[in-house]
Each structure stands twice: as C-alpha cells, then as structure tokens.
Amino acid sequence: MGGKKKHKLTIRPPVLKPKPVWVVKRRNWLELPDVLTASILTRVGTIGMLESAQKVCTKWRRICQDPLMWRKIDMRNDGLHHEMEELENMCHHAVDRSGGNLVDITVEHFGTDDLLKYITDSSSGIKHLRLLCCEEIATLGLCKVASKLHLLEELEITLCIDISHEAVAVIGRSCPLLKSFKFNKEWCTLSDMDDWFEEDTLSTQNDDDLDALAIARTMHGLHHLQLYGNKLTDDGLRKILEFCPHLESLDLRRCFNLNMGGDLEVTCAERIEKLWLPHDSTVGKGFAAESDGFCFKWTELPDDVTLSILSRVGAIDILESVQDVCMKWHRICADPIMWRIIDMRNNGYEGDIDIEKMSFHVVDRSCGNLVDFSINHFGTSRLLKYITDRSSRIKRLHLALCKRITDNGLSEVAPKLPLLEDLEISLCSVSSKSIELIGRSCPLLKSFKWNRQTVDDDARGVHVKKNEDALAIARTMHGLHHLQLFGNQLTNEGLKEILDLCSHLEALDLRYCFNLNLRGQLGRRCSEQIKKLRLPHDSIADSELRFTVRGYGSPRKFNPMSLLGFPDNEDYDEYGYGLYNGYCSDNSDWYDDFTKPSLEDLLGLDEEDLEFFGLGKAHRMAHLQDFYDFGDSGSDDEMFY
Structure with missing residues (x-):
C-alpha cells in the first residue's frame, strides 16, 4: 500500500470583478468658459x-x-x-x-x-x-x-x-x-389675379421687368440672387445674366412669367451652379420668411381646406371682408355648412356695424344646420328666439355679457333646445328660474358654465337665496360632466347638493365662490370625487371670462371682478419696456401711472354695463383704490368720468 498520496483539489470560486458603475456628473453651467457660454446664448435669439x-x-x-x-x-x-x-x-x-x-x-x-x-x-x-x-x-x-x-x-x-x-x-x-440679394414677393396679390376681379388692370411687360432691370444696372457684383415670386420676363432675366457675370446661384421659383424659351434655360444651366426654376418645389429651399408657410395662390386650395381655414376667421370678419375677396371664397361662404358654427363674439366695440342684424343674417345662411352659436355683449331675447325658431339642432350655446337676455326670453326658448350639450351663461341678467327650466328641457346637457358677478347686494343676504342656483342645478342637471360656477354665492350646503345629485361630475370650477369653506371633509370629498377641481382662491389667469385691455401698454386680460383686489405685485404694463427698470421688468409703476385709462375704455363697457356689474360711479372709489394711485394722477373726475 505504498502508493503516492493523493492531494485533494481545492476549487476556489472565481473572483468576480465589480461591474463599473457609471456616475453621471451633473453639469454645472457656470463652469463653462465665457466664450462657450456666449456661443450658446447667441442661439437663443435676441x-x-x-x-x-x-x-x-x-x-x-x-x-x-x-x-x-x-x-x-x-x-x-x-x-x-x-x-x-x-x-x-x-x-x-x-x-x-x-x-x-x-x-x-x-x-x-x-x-x-x-x-x-x-x-x-x-x-x-x-x-x-x-x-x-x-x-x-x-x-x-x-x-x-x-x-x-x-x-x-x-x-x-x-x-x-x-x-x-x-x-x-x-x-x-x-x-x-x-454679394447676396433676396427680393421675394407674393406671386398672387389681390390686384394681380384675373379671376378675382372683373376689371383687372394688366401690367405691361416693361413694368414686370422693373425689378430685374434695377438689379442688372446696379448690382454687377452679385454672387447669389433670389427672386421668389417675381414677375420678371425672359427679357429681364437676360439682362441680369448679361450684367451680373459673377452669379453662382439663382432662385427663380414661382416666377411664372418666365418662359425660359430659346437658349435661355440652357444658358442658365451652363452659367449658374445652383439654379431653381419657376416650377421647382418650394419645400426646404431656404425661403427665409416665416410667411413662407402659406400658399400664395389661395384659389388653388381644395374647397374643404379653404372652408376649414375660413371657419377660423369668425362670422363678423367673414361677412365684413373675407367673402368679398374672390368669387371662390364668396361661393364657399354662401354654403350653409360654413355656418354650422357661428362665433359672434366681439369686444363691445360695434362702431357702425349692426351686429344683431348681422346675426339674423348668418342664422338664415345656416339654413337650419346651426349647431354652435356664441354671442358677446349684444344678445337679446328677440335674437335668441330667432335662433331657436330656425335651428332645432343646437348643441352648444355661449352667452356672455348679454344683459338684454331676460328670464322670460331664456325660458321661452329652453324647450326648443332638446339636443343642447354645452351651455355657457356668463354675466347675464337671468336667474335660477331659467337654470331650472333649462335643466328640465335639456336632458343631454353635459357642460354648464354659470358665471355671475361677485358683488353682493342686500337682496342676497338671505342664506337660502345664496344657494338657489346650486339647488336648481342639483335638482335638474343630473347628467353634468363639467360645471363652472365662477363668482357664485353658493355655500357648503349648496355644493353638497350638487355633489350628491350630479354623480357624473368630472370638472368643477369654483373660483371666486368665497362663501365656501373647503378646509374640512367637504374639501376632501371634492378632491376625491372631482378629477379637475378649481378652488375659490385659484388663479384666474387662464379663465375664459376675461376682457382685453386695448390701447394701453401690452394687451392684458382679466375679469372685471379682479379689479376689486388687483395684486400689488403685478403691474399694469406686464412687460414694461421702458427706460427705467430694464426689459420685462415688473417692478415699477411709472408706466402704469402714465397710461391710466378710464374704466369704460379699460373694460370696453359703457356706463350702463358698469352699473350692471356693480362698478357704477357710486362704488368706484371704494372698489378701485388698490388699482389706481389717485395721489399723483389728478382728480377722480379725470380718471373715471
């Protein structure tokens, strides 16, 4: 038994090298060299x-x-x-x-x-x-x-x-x-289109070549020339080729007067390294102006595309100008389908235009196809009756600042609106009685905007009356998905009724409803039950219930109730491009004081309107102390009257 002693083999597990961990270091932009930072900032634009x-x-x-x-x-x-x-x-x-x-x-x-x-x-x-x-x-x-x-x-x-x-x-x-000259024009202008006017003034050939001759006679050193949409003829192009011998690139797209006859096209191809001919594509070829996005020959657009574009203009502009541009647009504007949606909103400045009469006309043009109608300022009970008598399929109706539409007028037309799905009533002189009748008459109603003035009066001191709007909604509009109660006087009890009986609510706007206390269980219920909730003190910056301030500094939108407590840290100029506090500064009142308008001009409302909103002469001093600095602006009469 004298064999060799066997040794046990020890198997050791392989040593695993740790995987490298890549640590991404957050870049500190302040550590970049000034030259590189400057290069980046120049790409932002001025x-x-x-x-x-x-x-x-x-x-x-x-x-x-x-x-x-x-x-x-x-x-x-x-x-x-x-x-x-x-x-x-x-x-x-x-x-x-x-x-x-x-x-x-x-x-x-x-x-x-x-x-x-x-x-x-x-x-x-x-x-x-x-x-x-x-x-x-x-x-x-x-x-x-x-x-x-x-x-x-x-x-x-x-x-x-x-x-x-x-x-x-x-x-x-x-x-x-x-060395480089771009002189780009519209190919089709109102005066140039034969099919737009019966009497067309034809320009002579010499007139068409005026630009080309000016270039040929004075710009002999050109290397690059773009004449997009120019009216030059073959004669004008020959002059340019003769007197501008250094041309390397030539853009003649949409120069449709060119025939390129004889040896002209061959000459261009031989002499010019980069050449664009009249019918070449305009996509991605360096036409710099952002206006290049539109089609110069509007009449070549398909009818459905033209209709889609014109429908965004607004009914007043269509009637006042658009329909008169050309025969094609006039034909499209005469189509009843064009008037399925009628937007008659304005800023309260009607001038010489009879907007109510214009509204009757567009309703007639719809031939019963009307489904969506919007009115600002001028609506009356008579007009509302005319609309509903001739249009049985209305699904959306928006009424704002229509103080001449009454309870009786709205109650009379409510049964004629069985297909109504979207209703807005903003700052109109109608009561909860109309709401209740609308709720019963319009079973398909999904969206309701009921925007009131926030100025309280003695008649509404009774607790029950503060909830009458809410109760009318809760009892009759069980299918609502969207509800806006801007500036309403409802209390917690009224809100509970709405939540109990309007079980499909997804969006609820309670801004400026200052009688509500939503800190407890009711507030939690609202946040759980409503997907999109706006609370009483939420910002109104995105509210559609606004007026445009025009003619004083930058346009600014706000609703008349915001005048009661205009934020001190928000200046009227908004962007304040003055000489004192730099650009986009909102830290100074110098521009505000300089441009104080009258309240009528500020809101686009007359004295009767102001009284209706609770901003009449008797209330102005109390309501507007925070908005104006009277101390350095003269008398109150100068400001308001």
Whole structure:
C-alpha cells in the first residue's frame, strides 16, 4: 500500500470583478468658459435673451451686457406673441447694447422706417440686413438709409409690400460690396389675379421687368440672387445674366412669367451652379420668411381646406371682408355648412356695424344646420328666439355679457333646445328660474358654465337665496360632466347638493365662490370625487371670462371682478419696456401711472354695463383704490368720468 498520496483539489470560486458603475456628473453651467457660454446664448435669439436668458444668473447677465454679444441681432418672431411697439422698443435696446459693433440684423413683422434709420445711424458696419414682412418700411425709408450701408454684403427683402424697384436701384448704387440679394414677393396679390376681379388692370411687360432691370444696372457684383415670386420676363432675366457675370446661384421659383424659351434655360444651366426654376418645389429651399408657410395662390386650395381655414376667421370678419375677396371664397361662404358654427363674439366695440342684424343674417345662411352659436355683449331675447325658431339642432350655446337676455326670453326658448350639450351663461341678467327650466328641457346637457358677478347686494343676504342656483342645478342637471360656477354665492350646503345629485361630475370650477369653506371633509370629498377641481382662491389667469385691455401698454386680460383686489405685485404694463427698470421688468409703476385709462375704455363697457356689474360711479372709489394711485394722477373726475 505504498502508493503516492493523493492531494485533494481545492476549487476556489472565481473572483468576480465589480461591474463599473457609471456616475453621471451633473453639469454645472457656470463652469463653462465665457466664450462657450456666449456661443450658446447667441442661439437663443435676441428676444429670448432679453426676456429670460439674461435673468438666469449673474454670469449670464454679465455676458449679455458685453457689446460683442450684440454684433448679431435676430428679431424674428411670428407677429403674435408681442405687440409691435414692444418689439420695436426691444430692438432699439438691443442696438444700443451693441455699442456700434452691429454687423448682422434681422427684423420680422414690426420694422418701420424710423427703426431702420435708428439702426443705420447707430451702426456703420452693417454687413447683413434682413427685412421680413415689414409692411411699414417703404421705398423712401430704405432709400434714405442706403448711403449708410456702404459695407453691406447681404440683403434680404421678403414680403415687404411697399418697397419697390426704385429702392433696389438706390441700394445697388450705394452698396458696392453687395454679394447676396433676396427680393421675394407674393406671386398672387389681390390686384394681380384675373379671376378675382372683373376689371383687372394688366401690367405691361416693361413694368414686370422693373425689378430685374434695377438689379442688372446696379448690382454687377452679385454672387447669389433670389427672386421668389417675381414677375420678371425672359427679357429681364437676360439682362441680369448679361450684367451680373459673377452669379453662382439663382432662385427663380414661382416666377411664372418666365418662359425660359430659346437658349435661355440652357444658358442658365451652363452659367449658374445652383439654379431653381419657376416650377421647382418650394419645400426646404431656404425661403427665409416665416410667411413662407402659406400658399400664395389661395384659389388653388381644395374647397374643404379653404372652408376649414375660413371657419377660423369668425362670422363678423367673414361677412365684413373675407367673402368679398374672390368669387371662390364668396361661393364657399354662401354654403350653409360654413355656418354650422357661428362665433359672434366681439369686444363691445360695434362702431357702425349692426351686429344683431348681422346675426339674423348668418342664422338664415345656416339654413337650419346651426349647431354652435356664441354671442358677446349684444344678445337679446328677440335674437335668441330667432335662433331657436330656425335651428332645432343646437348643441352648444355661449352667452356672455348679454344683459338684454331676460328670464322670460331664456325660458321661452329652453324647450326648443332638446339636443343642447354645452351651455355657457356668463354675466347675464337671468336667474335660477331659467337654470331650472333649462335643466328640465335639456336632458343631454353635459357642460354648464354659470358665471355671475361677485358683488353682493342686500337682496342676497338671505342664506337660502345664496344657494338657489346650486339647488336648481342639483335638482335638474343630473347628467353634468363639467360645471363652472365662477363668482357664485353658493355655500357648503349648496355644493353638497350638487355633489350628491350630479354623480357624473368630472370638472368643477369654483373660483371666486368665497362663501365656501373647503378646509374640512367637504374639501376632501371634492378632491376625491372631482378629477379637475378649481378652488375659490385659484388663479384666474387662464379663465375664459376675461376682457382685453386695448390701447394701453401690452394687451392684458382679466375679469372685471379682479379689479376689486388687483395684486400689488403685478403691474399694469406686464412687460414694461421702458427706460427705467430694464426689459420685462415688473417692478415699477411709472408706466402704469402714465397710461391710466378710464374704466369704460379699460373694460370696453359703457356706463350702463358698469352699473350692471356693480362698478357704477357710486362704488368706484371704494372698489378701485388698490388699482389706481389717485395721489399723483389728478382728480377722480379725470380718471373715471
């Protein structure tokens, strides 16, 4: 037994290396070099820098104060989100910040002759200038500043309807370094379309080539030329090719007067490296103006697309102007289907227009197809009866500020609204009796907005009367899904009735219902039962029950009840583009004091309306002390009467 001793093999488990853990370090933007931060901020755009970027931190503000940040100013916008005066003031400020270093500026929608003069007076080194959809810049204004643009290398003039070939010629003579020129127009204008007017003034061939001849005679150094939608003919194009020998790119899209006959197209193809012909696609080919989004030949759109566009204009504008634009639009506007939805909302400024008579007319045009009707300010019981007598399929009805619609008038038409699903009654002189009758007559009602004035009077001091609206709703509108009771006097008892009997409620708006106490069990029940709940003290910023302040600073929307306690930290100017507290500052009252309007102008209401809302002369001083600073603004008579 003298064999070798066997050794046991020890098997050790493999050593597992820990998996690498990737730790993502949060980037600290303040650690970026100033040059890189400046490069990022320039991509925000001038409007974005003035309104937000410069306020983020001290470092960004310091960088935004550097004049070199403003060598390039891009003031492109969609023309909707700011007032034109605000944008012009903002542009003035940006030019001042450049300290004379400005070399590249783009202006869209808001440009004026005065602004262009200010820019060229302040900056002698401009090389790139783009004017897009600037209807208030004219030939004379551009000619006056042309001599100050001697270093200009790139110029774009797009959809500026008052700039003619005369300005083109002056620019060509004044700007010897010009290498790139874009002169883009609408192909189809009201006066140019033969099928829009019976008497059409035909332009001569020489007139069509005026732009081309101005370019050929004065811009011999051009390398890039875009003439989108121009009316030049073959003769004008030949002149450009003859006198502009350095052309490398030429854009002739939508220049439909060109025949490109003979050897002209061959000559263009041989000489021009990048060439776009009249019928080439306009998608993604660098037409800079945001207005390029629309189709220039509106009459070529299909009828259903045109109808969809026109239906968004509003009934008043359709009757006053849209239907008279061309024969096709007139035919579409005469279609009863066009009037299934009628929006007659206005701001209370009717002028010489008889809006009630206009309403009768559009109801007749609907030929019984009406399903949706909206009225502001002018509605009467007589009009309401006319509507319901001729339209048996109404599903949505919105009445706002219609103090001439009475209980009797609404009660008379309620049985004629069996298909009604959505009803709004805002600031109208009707009572809970009408609510109850509507509830019984409209079994399909799903959405109800009942917005009242918040000013309480002695007659409503009785506890029971405060809940009469709520009880009328609870007893008759069991199928409601959406309910808005803006400024109602209901108490907790009335709200409980609504919750008990309107079991399908999904959205409930109780803003300005200050008799409610929702801190206890009732508040918990509301939050559990209602998906979308607005409480009494919630913000009214998104409320549809608003008025537009017009003509004083920026447009501002609020409802008349907010005047009773306007927030001290919110200024009337909202964006405050003045010379004192910087841009987008809301810390000063200087602009507010300067632009104090009368209450009638402020709300667009007459004295009778103000009395109706509890804001008559006897109540104004008490209600509006917080809104106006009377101490430095003259007498009360100057302010309100």
